[in-house]
Amino acid sequence: DADVTQTPRNRITKTGKRIMLECSQTKGHDRMYWYRQDPGLGLRLIYYSFDVKDINKGEISDGYSVSRQAQAKFSLSLESAIPNQTALYFCATSDSQSQGAKNIQYFGAGTRLSVL
Amino acid sequence: QKEVEQDPGPLSVPEGAIVSLNCTYSNSAFQYFMWYRQYSRKGPELLMYTYSSGNKEDGRFTAQVDKSSKYISLFIRDSQPSDSATYLCAMHGSARQLTFGSGTQLTVLP
Numbered sequence: 270d271a272d273v274t275q276t277p278r279n280r281i282t283k284t285g286k287r288i289m290l291e292c293s294q295t296k297g298h299d300r301m302y303w304y305r306q307d308p309g310l311g312l313r314l315i316y317y318s319f320d321v322k323d324i325n326k327g328e329i330s331d332g333y334s335v336s337r338q339a340q341a342k343f344s345l346s347l348e349s350a351i352p353n354q355t356a357l358y359f360c361a362t363s364d365s366q367s368q369g370a371k372n373i374q375y376f377g378a379g380t381r382l383s384v385l
Numbered sequence: 386q387k388e389v390e391q392d393p394g395p396l397s398v399p400e401g402a403i404v405s406l407n408c409t410y411s412n413s414a415f416q417y418f419m420w421y422r423q424y425s426r427k428g429p430e431l432l433m434y435t436y437s438s439g440n441k442e443d444g445r446f447t448a449q450v451d452k453s454s455k456y457i458s459l460f461i462r463d464s465q466p467s468d469s470a471t472y473l474c475a476m477h478g479s480a481r482q483l484t485f486g487s488g489t490q491l492t493v494l495p
């Protein structure tokens with residue numbers, strides 16, 4: 270979805286390196302999310318942010334940190350990458366104003382990360 | 386035990402077949418149910434959304450929710466090769482955090 274842009278699309282790094290994945294959106298949504306996807310495990314929530322001043326841990330936040338630089342930008346950092354962080358990472362957005370109790374999320378195209 | 390269970394497949398059907406995809410869940414607080422479709426090397430995109438129990442139809446797609454059995458289904462009629470993708474069920478309650486199934490990989494053969 271071109272409205273949610275993730276960079277880079279692919280990244281290979283080495284164990285111990287710091288890496289940042291970036292997400293920007295033009296949908297005007299207030300909520301943003303980071304997920305990782307592994308075969309057989311589906312999508313698991315890493316962190317989420319309901320607005321610029323609100324950051325929350327998800328199911329699997331250990332080893333990750335995030336920064337919400339603006340309403341449209343949400344970055345994910347791996348402070349010291351390890352091989353089991355090799356996965357497909359997705360950013361998603363949702364709009365609390367228009368959706369009410371729903372939580373329909375819109376995803377970026379993903380970042381494929383390999384940690385050697 | 387996972388909160389949401391989904392048969393990973395892979396599922397392979399001939400073009401024109403009716404496809405049935407299913408998820409079971411354990412959390413009775415879930416009220417909102419979704420199906421996402423994910424093409425290879427793409428992000429998931431919302432396909433169907435339903436609230437509580439019942440059926441919802443959109444073209445060739447029908448989503449069905451049975452809260453008493455904690456079971457949801459997605460039916461695809463007259464399946465096409467372009468339907469080949471991974472289908473993810475997702476659901477949430479009042480807490481609004483989505484819980485996803487692991488996805489079912491579907492291939493529709495021409």
